[in-house]
Amino acid sequence: MTRQSVVVLIALVFAIYMSYSVATAAEVVGRTRSGADILRHTMEHSPGFWTREKLKAAVTPRHYGRRRSASAPSSSDELQAVVKAANNPRVTCPGSEDSFYNGTRFYDGTVPFQTVGKIFFSIGENYFQCSGSISSDQRLVWTASHCTYDLDVRRYVSNAVFIPMYNDNNRPLGTYYATHVYATTPWINSASESNPNVYGDYALYEFGTSFPDSYGHFDLVVNLVPAVNTYRCYGYPAETPYDGEWVNLCQSLGCNRDNTVSPATVGITCDSNGGASGGPWLVADGNGDYTKIAGVTSYGYDTQPDVLYSAFMDSDTQDFFDNVSAGKGAPDQSSGAAGVLSYYQLLL
Secondary structure (H helix, E strand, C coil): CCCHHHHHHHHHHHHHHHHHHHCCCCCEEEEECCCCCEEEEEECCCCCCCCCHHHHHCCCCCCCCCCCCCCCCCCCCCCCEEEEEEEEEEEEECCCCCCCCCCCCCCCCCCCCCCCCEEEEEECCCCEEEEEEEECCCCCEEEHHHHHCCCCEECCCCCEEEEEEEECCCCCCCCCEEEEEEHHHHHHHHCCCCCCCCCCCEEEEEEECCCHHHEEECCCCCCCCCCEEEEEEEEECCCCCCCCCCCCCEEECCCEEEEECCEEEEECCCCCCCCCCCCCEEEEEECCCECCCCCCCEEEECCCCCCEEECCCCHHHHEEEEEHHHHCCCCCCCCCCCCEEHHHHCCC
């Protein structure tokens, strides 16, 4: 091997190393009361990355948000198995009023539908989709941790965008590019390809501009008693029979708990699937309006059709949000990605 070849090889290895380092690097910006570090990663963007073809090719996150093949937890006394139709078993929470999509394209161009949106991101040469919602700090969007970090190669996703009020390939409110992503060490350190849905499957994307007040926002509420609270779950399921183009709404008591996770995750009756990951679980405020976020869609089990789980949002979750909201850094303007691009700017 010539000297020139050696130099080229060293440069190539160094470039790969630097690329990997940037993709995996995160700084500690705070700590929860339980001692969990809060991590911030600067999002990488490629100018003009999202084309119409890439958006259409986006699939649900691999390994995550789907129904795990592991044995499901034993049902609580409050759970009853019923048959929705032939060969279609379903577990329902007694006392809930279920509002399922059932093939009807459900959409309303007001809050909370303006507050909920789709998240697209890339991992290498692959393109993925999740759901998210605007927080009370209107530069931050709630989603699931597995919509921000790739457990296969232990690196953060790239080119993350949020499209509020997405519906049927329409983007009436524009497309926002994330500048940073925040997660906690319990999930980053403990989750694995075989068990991605451990404690703390929630995260925040930060954007270079605040969303307008007219889009609405959801206030965080923690430490609820799930069995006596009714949740409204929003998201964009993208697996059969859904296509990811419309919001699905489920309403259910939080009557199931998965004790294989600590603290036990919360289960509701819902027929959403992959693509709905990260979508908000809302509870009512004092006026009866569903404006408070108490969970995000995380996972389900093959053996429990129509049951979805969310991390139990507790005091650590409040610490996480408060630290990120109070200490978030200035937007990274170096890539020119911060802010909003119109639908036409994005696709042309």
